[in-house]
Amino acid sequence: MKKRGNIIKHIVLFVFTIATLVPLYLIVIMAFKPGDVIFHGNYLLPPLKPFLGNFKIVFESAPFFTYLLNTIIVVFGILIFQLVLVIPAAYAFARMNFKGSNILFMLYVIQIMLPLEALIVPNYMIIRKLGLIDTRISMILPFIASGYGTFLLRQVFKQIPKELEDAAIIDGCGHLKFLWYVLIPLARPTIVAFSLVSIVTHWQDYLWPLIVTNSPSVRTLTIGLGMFVQQESGADWGVLMAATLFISAPVLILFFTLQKTFIKSFMTSGLKG
Amino acid sequence: MVRKYKPFLFLLPSLVFLILFTYFPISYSLFYSFHEYNMYTRKPIFCGLKNYINMLHDSIFWQVVFNNVIYGVFTIFPTMFMALFLAILIDEVSKFKTFYQMGIFYPTIIPMTAAAMVWMFMYDPSLGIINKFLGLLHLPQPGWLGDSKTSLLSLIIMAIWKNLGYYMLLYLAGLQLIPRELYEAADIEGANWFRKHYHVTFPLVSPTTLFVFIVSIIQSFKVFTQVYLMTQGGPGYSSSVLVFYIYENAFRYWDIGMASALTSVMILVLLFLVLLVFGVFGKRVTYSLI
Numbered sequence: 001m002k003k004r005g006n007i008i009k010h011i012v013l014f015v016f017t018i019a020t021l022v023p024l025y026l027i028v029i030m031a032f033k034p035g036d037v038i039f040h041g042n043y044l045l046p047p048l049k050p051f052l053g054n055f056k057i058v059f060e061s062a063p064f065f066t067y068l069l070n071t072i073i074v075v076f077g078i079l080i081f082q083l084v085l086v087i088p089a090a091y092a093f094a095r096m097n098f099k100g101s102n103i104l105f106m107l108y109v110i111q112i113m114l115p116l117e118a119l120i121v122p123n124y125m126i127i128r129k130l131g132l133i134d135t136r137i138s139m140i141l142p143f144i145a146s147g148y149g150t151f152l153l154r155q156v157f158k159q160i161p162k163e164l165e166d167a168a169i170i171d172g173c174g175h176l177k178f179l180w181y182v183l184i185p186l187a188r189p190t191i192v193a194f195s196l197v198s199i200v201t202h203w204q205d206y207l208w209p210l211i212v213t214n215s216p217s218v219r220t221l222t223i224g225l226g227m228f229v230q231q232e233s234g235a236d237w238g239v240l241m242a243a244t245l246f247i248s249a250p251v252l253i254l255f256f257t258l259q260k261t262f263i264k265s266f267m268t269s270g271l272k273g
Numbered sequence: 274m275v276r277k278y279k280p281f282l283f284l285l286p287s288l289v290f291l292i293l294f295t296y297f298p299i300s301y302s303l304f305y306s307f308h309e310y311n312m313y314t315r316k317p318i319f320c321g322l323k324n325y326i327n328m329l330h331d332s333i334f335w336q337v338v339f340n341n342v343i344y345g346v347f348t349i350f351p352t353m354f355m356a357l358f359l360a361i362l363i364d365e366v367s368k369f370k371t372f373y374q375m376g377i378f379y380p381t382i383i384p385m386t387a388a389a390m391v392w393m394f395m396y397d398p399s400l401g402i403i404n405k406f407l408g409l410l411h412l413p414q415p416g417w418l419g420d421s422k423t424s425l426l427s428l429i430i431m432a433i434w435k436n437l438g439y440y441m442l443l444y445l446a447g448l449q450l451i452p453r454e455l456y457e458a459a460d461i462e463g464a465n466w467f468r469k470h471y472h473v474t475f476p477l478v479s480p481t482t483l484f485v486f487i488v489s490i491i492q493s494f495k496v497f498t499q500v501y502l503m504t505q506g507g508p509g510y511s512s513s514v515l516v517f518y519i520y521e522n523a524f525r526y527w528d529i530g531m532a533s534a535l536t537s538v539m540i541l542v543l544l545f546l547v548l549l550v551f552g553v554f555g556k557r558v559t560y561s562l563i
Contacts, residue, residue, distance in 0.1 A: 005466065009362045010369070016359060017376035020434060023391045024379060026402065030394075041400065085287035092283035104284065111295050113487075113547045115495040117516045118539050121523045121532045122298035122305075145290035175279070204384040206498040207516070211524060222386040226502055229390065237394055248387040255382045256375075263374055266381070266439060267446040270484050 031055070031245040035236035043237075054242035061231070063216055064246055067224035074139045074209075074220055075202045079195055081144035086194075090153035091179050095165065105154075111147035117207055124211050138212045139220065143202065149194050152269075156187045193265035196258075203251050221247040299540060306534035312527045324534035334535075336510050337518045340425055344514060345493035348432045353485055355433070356440035357478065361470060363441070364448045374445075378438030385435070389502040392431045393418065396503075421511035424504050428512055431499060436492065440485050447481030448474070483554050487547055494543050515539050 030043050032050040037043070058064060092098075093105050116123070123142050132138040160183060168178045184191070206222045213219050219227070225247050232239060255262050306324055308317035328334050363373050380388065395401045396417035404414040415423045451474065459469040497516040500506055506513030506521070513521075519539070523532035 006366065009366050013359065013362050013366065013369070013373045017373050020377050020380065020437070022402065023388065023395065023434070024383070026394065027387070027391050039400070041405070044402075085290065088283040089287040092280040096280040096283070098277070098280040101280070104288070107288075107291060107296065110544070111291060113491060113544060114295060114299075114540065115491055116294075117495045117497055118519075118536060118543065119295065119298045119302070120516075121519060121529065121536055122301035123294055124523070125301065125529075126293065126298065141290065142294040145287045145294065147291070150287065175283075200382055204386070204498075206384075206386055206501070207520070210501075211520075222384055222498075225386050225390065229502070237400075240390055241394070244387045244390040248383050251382050251384070252379070255379065259371065259375060262382075263371075263378065263442065266378070267442045270443045270446060270481065 027241050027245050027248070030238055030241035032242075033238050035238040038237045051238070054236075054238045055246070057236075057239045058228075058243045058246065062224060062228050062243075064221070064224060064243065066217060067219055067221045067247075068250070070136060070218055071203065071220040071222075073136055074205075075199055077136070077140040078143045078202050079198050081140060082146045082149055082198060083191070083195070085144055086146050086149035086153060087179070087184065087191075089150045090157055091175070091183065093150065094154045094157035108147040108150045111145070112151060116142055120207060120211055123208075127212055133212055134214045134218055135212075136218050139205070139209050139218075142208065146198075149198075152190055152194055153187060156190045157183055160186055189264075190268070192261065193268055196262060196265045197269050199254075200251060299537075302533040302536040302540070304533075305530055306537045308530050308533075310528075310530040310533075317530070320530070324530050325538075327531065328534055328538070333510055333513075334518070337513050337515055340510075340512065341493070341496075341514045344425060344429060344432070344496065345490065347426075347429045348436070348493055349486065349489040352433045352436050352440055352489065353482065356437055356485070357444050357474075357482075359437070360441045360444035360448055361474060364445060374438075374442070377441055380435045380437070381439040383435075385498040386502065388431065388435055389499045392427075392499075393503055396427055418504050418512075419508065421508040424508060424512040428496075428499055428503065432493075432496070436489065440489070443485055444478060444481055447478040451477045479554075483550070486554070487550055490546055490550065491543070494539065 026043070029046050030038055031054055032052070033043060033047050034051050034053060037047075089108070093101060093108075119142075127133060127138045127141075132141075164182060165178060168182055173181070204222065205220070206226070209220050209223050210226070213223060216224075216227075225243055228243050229240060305317060307319060307321060309320040309323065310317040359373075359377060363370055366373075395403050398404055398414065398416050398419065401417070403417070407414050417423050417427045455473050455477070456469060459473055464472065495516065496514050497520065500512060500514055500517045501520075504512040506517050515535070516539075519532050519535045522528045522535060
């Protein structure tokens with residue numbers, strides 16, 4: 001009885017997993033097949049000899065390495081600024097008593113519920129007023145005060161026992177030293193989790209970069225791919241999938257090398273408590 | 274003793290950006306929603322409720338709202354249900370766990386732009402894998418993205434694929450918090466698999482369900498990238514959604530007044546929905562485990 005139930009579970013999971021993997025399989029396979037082969041419907045089986053011509057066309061017709069560099073600058077720019085802003089804020093909310101802390105904290109929590117996508121129009125006006133249209137920094141600034149990160153880290157900082165703080169203060173530790181030498185090392189798993197979620201999220205950013213950039217020199221990978229599709233309207237699927245593979249590869253490689261950390265990070269990314 | 278200004282030194286940097294890019298923009302939208310501000314006026318002119326009245330008489334606005342609701346309902350509930358189902362199965366098997374987790378979760382990692390590309394290929398009416406598969410089974414082969422009857426459905430199916438793995442992981446985390454003894458007790462009572470999960474798992478993962486529900490409401494309001502890349506809201510307005518309509522009003526027609534009114538409505542509806550869900554379900558959720 002138990003055994004039969006187990007087999008059924010595996011069959012269901014296996015079918016789901018394979019079905020979910022089809023798009024990834026198609027991206028990888030088709031990136032290495034010539035367009036005319038795909039056009040005749042022969043795209044399901046892996047090619048006997050990988051065809052690299054698609055990538056040649058991709059790199060010749062659009063500056064994808066510039067896009068890659070810009071994406072890296074923007075994504076890590078966001079992450080570094082986020083950590084620099086979020087850690088002290090979470091510290092203040094978790095370990096300092098002050099008037100108005102509840103009301104201020106509400107401002108951070110409400111922001112979690114307000115996606116930036118809703119605020120594109122006013123934010124565009126602000127970025128324009130600041131004279132930052134078509135710059136990399138414009139793609140960074142709106143994301144750096146993360147209510148989500150503040151919430152997540154505040155939880156962790158709160159759990160650290162008061163005695164530890166007292167001991168540190170007796171040893172002559174100020175707030176900054178205590179934060180740097182005690183809290184941050186103890187909160188490392190959460191910081192890693194937040195960082196991975198942030199990298200994955202902002203690697204995908206599309207709407208905001210679409211609005212604030214005009215020139216290829218500052219554009220990111222996602223925008224580059226969108227432009228590339230419009231430019232290659234002849235729909236050579238091999239070439240399009242090569243570009244698609246190129247923009248996804250960095251995060252996918254990161255994902256497959258850090259599997260366990262990734263799974264754990266996203267599992268705990270839910271706001272507990 | 275903490276000196277009074279010290280907490281504010283820690284908060285100041287993030288507070289500046291929080292206000293500049295979240296709270297100032299909200300008030301900005303509210304302010305300009307009462308103004309006529311477009312290509313012809315050049316400068317904002319106060320017009321009272323005119324933008325809101327125009328919005329209520331705009332049939333496209335209602336279509337967009339309707340689409341967004343349909344999109345939300347038909348992505349949120351199937352995704353949540355399947356995510357919990359798969360999480361339970363993965364929790365119960367002992368082999369291939371990592372393979373199943375990775376295989377179902379990777380769509381969350383892939384950029385939406387990339388996902389849109391490959392799904393456009395899969396939805397291709399003659400070449401795409403979906404219609405080829407349906408053809409093998411002698412089933413009708415819809416026009417998917419190009420047909421106003423199925424364009425929204427196409428976006429919904431893709432969204433389920435994209436979010437399923439993330440919600441599944443959240444549920445897996447939630448399942449770890451349920452004491453194993455409860456299942457053993459259910460087994461002794463002779464409850465079958467369905468009854469066991471209906472009476473034990475469902476109520477006890479409700480904190481996760483509440484969280485997933487709120488996350489997916491926000492997600493369904495955010496949807497833009499795939500609409501922009503795959504359908505441009507079409508054919509007609511059959512797959513247009515709120516953010517896409519705001520984008521069109523602001524950056525195609527340069528009607529900042531109208532776009533601001535739409536933004537204000539969207540923020541209010543979103544906050545209202547999230548608070549409603551918290552208010553209605555927040556108290557009923559089983560908190561004993563956290």
